Amino acid sequence: MKLLRYGEHGAEKPGLLDNAGLLRDLSGHVDDITGDVLDDATLDRLRALGPSELPIVEGEQRIGACVGNIGKFLCIGLNYSDHAAETGAAIPEHPILFFKANSAIVGAYDDVVMPRGSTHTDWEIELGVVIGKTAKYVAEAEALDHVAGYCIVNDVSERHFQNNLTGQWTKGKSCDTFGPTGPWLVTRDEVGDPQNLDMALDVNGERRQTGNTSTMIFTVAQIIAHLSTLFTLHPGDVITTGTPPGVALGMKPEPVFLKKGDVMDLTIEGLGHQRQRVDIDA
Template sequence: MKLVRYGRPGKEKPGLIDEEGKLRDLSGVIADIDATQLSDKALRKLGKIEESTLPLVRGNPRFGVPLARVGKFIGIGLNYADHAAEAGLPAPAEPIVFMKAVSCLNGPDDAVMLPKGSKKTDWEVELGVVIGSRARYVSEADALSFVAGYCVVNDLSERSFQLERGPQWDKGKGCDTFGPVGPWLVTRDEVYDVQRLDLYLELNGKRMQTGSTETMIFSVAQIVSYVSQFMTLEPGDIIATGTPPGVGAGRKPQRFLKKGDSLRLGIAGLGEQQQDVIAYQAV
């Protein structure tokens, strides 16, 4: 299934994308798409619904983050061999783990806002892993059974905050709007091989990132197992699993986002995001 949440910010309704690519309303079946709907049992129940019986949604509504009330938003750094090479860094011996503030979560096509004082805001297309059941000290062999599904994530990063203002990566990762997720949450059963997915990102129509999850240093199963050794993963947690080469910081000369830029990014089978970049706006 391709699960979505659609509507105005804070007023999203649950839905799904049917086999014809049409949006169907799920609000008559479930209240929302959240942790309670991510277990294998709950997903099997949703999967038994005859899609044609669900109301069609007309027009082109906004898509929100396809999961409500995300608990943890975890990132993995330097997880593609070709990205580590472009950064001039050795491949890490263990996964680099950081946190993105859940307040940075953003709809897949919502505007990206440059933070106040931004000098080096960068893009990163990434595979997102949505946890479906509690995972604590799980083995690599069992790890994928704890995954509900997958999604596209843009792990936006302010490099000067991340790398030039102390060792805490989190400072450059959790700015408002720096976590577009979606458009869909694609359930695990629809992804035949998560280590053979193509990723791409375009800036103003020019291809910047082209990659494949084949070049991950640590596989999805390894990541889920590894992170579960240090924290309990709960249903509704999201892990962003690293980015392929082509980020702005790795280009010569470097290129960072500015007001008026537009981003288009996606992953095979998981959908596409499009974002306009806007200047900082005080709340």
């Protein structure tokens, strides 16, 4: 099942993408796609609906972030062995955790707007994990039972802000629009094994990142189990799980960062497509 949110920013409505690629309105059944409706019982109720019984949404629609009212936006850094190698970083002993401000969250096709003074804005395609059931001290073997579904996240990063402004990575990760999420949430029953998904990101039609979630250092289950020993994961929390190689920061001989007018295209197997045009704050 592919759940999504459509409409103007801040006024999105819940929707479902049917097998024919038609957008169906879910507002007669749930108020929004938020943590409140991501438990297994509610997802089963929505899954039981006949898509043909749901109204078709006509016309061009903006697609918002696939989850509304995200609680925690949690990010795992350096979690692909081949990405760690390209940056010259050591393999971490435990998942590296940082937070991304929720104000960075936008839809999959919204513009990415570089902040004033940005010269090192970079791309990062990532598998997003959406929590559906409260997780506290969860065993690795049971961790995936706490997942509602998966989505694409572009963990856009301003590397100068991240590495040179003193403090945590959050400074370079949390700029407005730096968290495109979606276009839809694919429920876990349709995804199967989250550790075998092909990923790709293009900039201006040229391939920059090619990877597979099989090269994660810490699996989705391991990440959930680890985080749940530190704090409670709640329905509607989103975890981005790291990026494969091919980011601008790792380019040789010199990085080529994003500039105004660039276009990023992202795909993850079974999870759809994102596209963002790059602009810059006046």
